[in-house]
Amino acid sequence: MSSDSIAINVKGLKKSYKGVSVLNDVNFTIESGTIFSLLGSNGAGKTTTIKALTTLIKPDDGDISICGYDVIKQSYKVHEVISLTGQFSAVDETLTGFENLVIIGKLHHLRKPKERANELLSYFDLTHSSNRLVSTYSGGMRRKLDIAMSLINSPTVLFLDEPTTGLDPQSRHNMWDIIRDLKKSGTTIFLTTQYLEEAEQLADNIAILDKGEIIVEGTLNDLKKLLPQEKVEFIFPTEQEFKKAISLLIGYKVIPHSESNRLTVYTCEAINVLTKLFQLFTSHNIDIKDFSRKSPSLEDVFLTLIGEKEALANG
Numbered sequence: 001m002s003s004d005s006i007a008i009n010v011k012g013l014k015k016s017y018k019g020v021s022v023l024n025d026v027n028f029t030i031e032s033g034t035i036f037s038l039l040g041s042n043g044a045g046k047t048t049t050i051k052a053l054t055t056l057i058k059p060d061d062g063d064i065s066i067c068g069y070d071v072i073k074q075s076y077k078v079h080e081v082i083s084l085t086g087q088f089s090a091v092d093e094t095l096t097g098f099e100n101l102v103i104i105g106k107l108h109h110l111r112k113p114k115e116r117a118n119e120l121l122s123y124f125d126l127t128h129s130s131n132r133l134v135s136t137y138s139g140g141m142r143r144k145l146d147i148a149m150s151l152i153n154s155p156t157v158l159f160l161d162e163p164t165t166g167l168d169p170q171s172r173h174n175m176w177d178i179i180r181d182l183k184k185s186g187t188t189i190f191l192t193t194q195y196l197e198e199a200e201q202l203a204d205n206i207a208i209l210d211k212g213e214i215i216v217e218g219t220l221n222d223l224k225k226l227l228p229q230e231k232v233e234f235i236f237p238t239e240q241e242f243k244k245a246i247s248l249l250i251g252y253k254v255i256p257h258s259e260s261n262r263l264t265v266y267t268c269e270a271i272n273v274l275t276k277l278f279q280l281f282t283s284h285n286i287d288i289k290d291f292s293r294k295s296p297s298l299e300d301v302f303l304t305l306i307g308e309k310e311a312l313a314n315g
């Protein structure tokens with residue numbers, strides 16, 4: 001990667017609150033025009049990372065540059081190229097969508113704030129509601145307006161902190177289309193999410209943050225390679241059959257889900273294993289309620305990595 005093609009560079013980022021370490025030596029590089037997704041469970045440090053990158057908090061240590069500008073020494077330059085949509089809506093409910101956008105445009109000293117507001121309302125398919133008070137907007141419409149407001153200054157780098165939290169599936173898919181379009185127009189997107197499927201759908205690169213450290217980073221395929229390629233699942237009608245099946249699976253990588261009498265078996269040869277296990281269960285008179293064959297999801301990678309890390313920590 002040449003330095004021109006790097007949008008965000010983070011080296012040795014550390015942050016503690018009252019002596020409690022939240023970020024501990026976080027490092028990553030994001031190429032221009034790509035979508036980078038930072039994943040992590042509640043409290044992992046995602047928002048703290050975004051705050052440090054967008055100059056909202058001062059790191060204790062480390063170097064961060066955005067489009068080549070140092071976030072501490074050249075924060076005014078950083079403000080010109082970034083925009084942030086946080087977890088909580090920044091829209092003013094007592095104004096219309098149009099008025100919200102015009103105010104933000106004026107704050108950014110745009111020469112033609114009304115034109116830009118109308119352009120964004122049309123882009124986000126909100127023109128029909130532009131003169132309605134935001135208090136009458138649905139959750140999905142507010143989220144769109146929020147993102148429209150953060151695009152008012154045509155940022156080079158857009159930070160989206162959990163952009164689809166609380167949205168219904170339809171609105172979430174609409175938001176994904178918007179994010180894909182922004183990438184096509186050349187915007188670099190830094191996305192935090194708790195929805196693993198969202199990162200799977202959108203991100204060019206994914207990093208998993210756990211207790212202030214990035215435990216893995218790479219493309220979706222890189223992450224999936226950390227597990228065997230496929231998994232097969234069996235569901236049993238009773239707990240008794242489920243337990244009997246587990247006792248037979250010696251030498252297989254198995255994850256039992258006792259709440260649903262379901263067994264997941266990880267393997268590189270799904271069809272062979274499926275056939276073998278069918279024969280094995282049938283020969284032991286174990287009934288099978290359902291079965292399936294699936295590729296591992298990012299959620300599998302996440303749970304396995306966090307699980308392995310905790311197992312190591314617990315000795």
Ligand SMILES: Nc1ncnc2c1ncn2[C@@H]1O[C@H](COP(=O)(O)OP(=O)(O)OP(=O)(O)O)[C@@H](O)[C@H]1O
Pocket residue numbers: 017018022040041042043044045046047048049194
């Ligand atoms: N100003 C603060 N003072 C003290 N502790 C803080 C402060 N801000 C964040 N923390 C702590 O830092 C940790 C990381 O918080 P952060 O908000 O970055 O996590 P997150 O990954 O974004 O979580 P979530 O998914 O729940 O939003 C948490 O334990 C949180 O309580």
